[in-house]
Amino acid sequence: MTSHQNTQTMKPATAAKKLGVYLEATPAEFQEGVVSRSELNELQANPPAWLQELRKNGPHPRPVVAARLGVSIAGLARGGITDPLTTEQIEALRQESPEWLQKERATQAEVRKENVRIKERNEERARKQQRA
Numbered sequence: 564m565t566s567h568q569n570t571q572t573m574k575p576a577t578a579a580k581k582l583g584v585y586l587e588a589t590p591a592e593f594q595e596g597v598v599s600r601s602e603l604n605e606l607q608a609n610p611p612a613w614l615q616e617l618r619k620n621g622p623h624p625r626p627v628v629a630a631r632l633g634v635s636i637a638g639l640a641r642g643g644i645t646d647p648l649t650t651e652q653i654e655a656l657r658q659e660s661p662e663w664l665q666k667e668r669a670t671q672a673e674v675r676k677e678n679v680r681i682k683e684r685n686e687e688r689a690r691k692q693q694r695a
Contacts, residue, residue, distance in 0.1 A: 572597040582606060584617045585624045585647045622647035632656065635674075638667035 578598035579586040586594060590613055598606075606614060621627075628648045629636045639645070642663040648656075656664060 571600040573600075573603070574598075578603055578606075580624070582614065582618075583624070583627055584614065585622045588617055588622050588647070589613070619650065621649035621651075621653075623650070623653070628653060632664060632668075634664065634667040634671050638670065642667060 573581075575589070575594050575596065575598060576586050578593075579589060581603060610618070623631070624647055625636050625639055625644075628644065629639050631650075631653050632639070634642070642661070644656075
């Protein structure tokens with residue numbers, strides 16, 4: 564019996580998401596093909612110039628924009644940001660610090676604090692159960 568090793572492939576949109584780049588800004592050959600797991604690993608290990616440029620200057624997809632601004636993706640939407648932004652646009656927003664951004668950052672900080680509190684509570688409960 565011979566074993567066949569199928570090459571795992573993914574759609575360009577999935578690969579772009581894993582690379583943290585905006586698909587529409589990638590080269591046409593990337594958008595039109597499929598990406599194997601080994602090709603994705605190579606892109607991550609040795610990013611070509613186009614990938615380095617996209618990661619540095621954008622346009623960035625919403626998850627990256629949200630992370631760079633310190634807000635949630637929903638917070639971006641509430642602030643009216645639905646399109647990809649460049650690094651320059653993100654920096655301009657940080658400098659302007661509009662009211663919605665300040666509010667969303669505060670909300671995100673509260674969410675993080677609550678998540679830490681819940682995690683600590685759950686760990687304490689687990690310790691108590693182990694002792695019982």
